Amino acid sequence: xxxxxxxxxxxxxxxxxxxxxxxxxxxxxxxxxxxxxxxxxxxxxxxxxxxxxxxxxxxxxxxxxxxxxxxxxxxxxxxxxxxxxxxxxxxxxxxxxxxxxxxxxxxxxxxxxxxxxxxxxxxxxxxxxxxxxxxxxxxxxxxxxxxxxxxxxxxxxxxxxxxxxxxxxxxxxxxxxxxxxxxxxxxxxxxxxxxxxxxxxxxxxxxxxxxxxxxxxxxxxxxxxxxxxxxxxxxx
Amino acid sequence: xxxxxxxxxxxxxxxxxxxxxxxxxxxxxxxxxxxxxxxxxxxxxxxxxxxxxxxxxxxxxxxxxxxxxxxxxxxxxxxxxxxxxxxxxxxxxxxxxxxxxxxxxxxxxxxxxxxxxxxxxxxxxxxxxxxxxxxxxxxxxxxxxxxxxxxxxxxxxxxxxxxxxxxxxxxxxxxxxxxxxxxxxxxxxxxxxxxxxxxxxxxxxxxxxxxxxxxxxxxxxxxxxxxxxxxxxxxxxxxxxxxxxxxxxxxxxxxxxxxxxxxxxxxxxxxxxxxxxxxxxxxxxxxxxxxxxxxxxxx
Ligand SMILES: Nc1ncnc2c1ncn2[C@@H]1O[C@H](COP(=O)(O)OP(=O)(O)O)[C@@H](O)[C@H]1O
Ligand SMILES: [Mg+2]
Numbered sequence: 001x002x003x004x005x006x007x008x009x010x011x012x013x014x015x016x017x018x019x020x021x022x023x024x025x026x027x028x029x030x031x032x033x034x035x036x037x038x039x040x041x042x043x044x045x046x047x048x049x050x051x052x053x054x055x056x057x058x059x060x061x062x063x064x065x066x067x068x069x070x071x072x073x074x075x076x077x078x079x080x081x082x083x084x085x086x087x088x089x090x091x092x093x094x095x096x097x098x099x100x101x102x103x104x105x106x107x108x109x110x111x112x113x114x115x116x117x118x119x120x121x122x123x124x125x126x127x128x129x130x131x132x133x134x135x136x137x138x139x140x141x142x143x144x145x146x147x148x149x150x151x152x153x154x155x156x157x158x159x160x161x162x163x164x165x166x167x168x169x170x171x172x173x174x175x176x177x178x179x180x181x182x183x184x185x186x187x188x189x190x191x192x193x194x195x196x197x198x199x200x201x202x203x204x205x206x207x208x209x210x211x212x213x214x215x216x217x218x219x220x221x222x223x224x225x226x227x228x229x230x231x232x233x234x235x236x
Numbered sequence: 237x238x239x240x241x242x243x244x245x246x247x248x249x250x251x252x253x254x255x256x257x258x259x260x261x262x263x264x265x266x267x268x269x270x271x272x273x274x275x276x277x278x279x280x281x282x283x284x285x286x287x288x289x290x291x292x293x294x295x296x297x298x299x300x301x302x303x304x305x306x307x308x309x310x311x312x313x314x315x316x317x318x319x320x321x322x323x324x325x326x327x328x329x330x331x332x333x334x335x336x337x338x339x340x341x342x343x344x345x346x347x348x349x350x351x352x353x354x355x356x357x358x359x360x361x362x363x364x365x366x367x368x369x370x371x372x373x374x375x376x377x378x379x380x381x382x383x384x385x386x387x388x389x390x391x392x393x394x395x396x397x398x399x400x401x402x403x404x405x406x407x408x409x410x411x412x413x414x415x416x417x418x419x420x421x422x423x424x425x426x427x428x429x430x431x432x433x434x435x436x437x438x439x440x441x442x443x444x445x446x447x448x449x450x451x452x453x454x455x456x457x458x459x460x461x462x463x464x465x466x467x468x469x470x471x472x473x474x475x476x477x478x479x480x481x482x483x484x485x486x487x488x489x490x491x492x493x494x495x496x497x498x499x500x501x502x503x504x505x506x507x508x509x510x511x512x513x514x515x516x517x518x519x520x521x522x523x524x525x526x527x528x529x530x531x532x533x534x535x
Contacts, residue, residue: 050417070420071426074420074423075423079421082418086421090410090414091410095410100422102407102424103422151423
């Protein structure tokens with residue numbers, strides 16, 4: 001279980017996270033929704049050690065992750081599909097996938113995981129030798145997810161995977177999130193596309209300017225008037 | 237002025253060996269820049285250290301030349317890694333200007349420590365028969381080291397490209413140089429990767445330094461300044477961040493310098509200025525360098 005407690009992050013004078021707390025229980029899909037600039041990405045970056053927390057703690061299965069280096073956090077099975085995908089454009093699809101498995105030493109299993117990624121995303125197999133920079137946005141997102149799966153995540157965190165993608169691809173990505181989760185991977189999903197996220201999530205949290213203002217099951221939040229008016233574009 | 241064929245070959249041999257030396261040093265600039273977007277101003281001084289390490293290993297420790305060279309290469313590589321550790325790593329997340337000041341400071345520090353420890357007076361490199369025999373091809377005569385230099389450079393380049401493109405370490409280097417945070421998310425040990433990059437760059441600088449002192453057999457603590465500056469220019473001309481570009485830039489610079497001095501001797505006094513003129517011309521025509529890709533500035 002991932003447990004965030006009273007987490008604060010500053011960027012210079014900006015207090016981006018102002019003491020947030022939430023939990024991601026094993027085997028669940030939890031989503032964090034919020035407007036642009038609310039602090040969603042900062043939350044994920046703080047969990048995985050890309051930005052330093054100014055106070056509070058992040059613990060994973062009882063172990064404190066605060067202050068740990070990103071590579072060590074990733075080795076513990078906490079994996080991030082970053083905002084904007086961040087595939088390596090000058091490397092091939094194949095090399096990008098190899099990087100996902102960079103720290104793994106179980107070669108035969110890595111090979112079978114690669115096959116599995118290709119069966120989830122046949123498009124990636126066709127484009128295996130192609131530079132990632134030449135892929136379409138949707139293909140790059142598939143690659144970003146595939147690359148993360150190559151790390152064998154226990155907790156998969158995704159930062160706005162649907163951003164800028166065609167509805168069909170968004171649906172495909174969410175279907176795969178569901179499937180990954182069914183196979184036992186815990187998911188922490190961040191979205192501005194609140195409806196899609198709340199529909200797959202067991203639990204949701206609403207983040208507003210660095211604070212959590214609302215929480216409930218996915219269904220509860222979908223039905224909540226404040227959520228409906230602020231994030232689902234419906235009159236309250 | 238009628239050009240003798242033998243003169244041409246003579247100068248071609250000179251150009252090949254000077255170009256090779258420039259290429260070896262330029263690779264270090266380009267690799268470090270590629271991975272950290274940092275101009276390692278101390279790189280020329282690392283080159284100087286490589287030469288001195290070899291010098292002392294032979295003269296002071298009486299080692300056979302090949303052991304002395306191996307020791308010097310190893311020591312210089314370790315020195316380069318230490319330099320990164322002390323002068324650059326603490327500033328990894330600081331503004332670029334701080335890192336640049338640190339690089340310039342490191343360069344002055346090494347030069348001045350060199351003057352204090354090695355002495356400011358030039359030293360002459362001991363003679364090694366294998367490398368300082370004069371070889372004649374008809375009317376063309378060259379120092380044997382000049383024949384070794386292009387070969388050593390070519391082999392180094394092949395090994396380097398193999399490491400960068402075919403090994404796991406190389407994959408990590410390419411990932412770190414593209415996107416530092418994304419590389420961290422791949423569980424890559426960024427510090428280790430940067431360290432290896434400095435190690436390789438410094439190793440090649442030492443290789444260049446040792447061969448340089450055999451070709452121009454004098455050492456002084458400031459001997460790295462001019463080659464360092466020129467090779468930085470070579471790296472920029474070729475497209476900084478690009479290994480093949482650095483080699484190309486090194487050869488162009490070396491060849492041009494030799495050929496201009498040989499065939500327009502009245503311009504010899506401006507020899508060191510050619511590099512800068514060439515730099516300006518190339519940057520005007522191709523701002524990203526000959527093999528560099530136009531790149532949006534990272535913010
Ligand atoms: N590197 C940074 N430097 C300064 N401010 C930042 C940085 N990254 C994010 N911020 C600020 O922190 C706040 C939260 O940003 P972010 O976590 O990216 O929000 P979200 O992902 O919810 O859109 C915003 O006000 C943003 O401007
Ligand atoms: Mg964001």
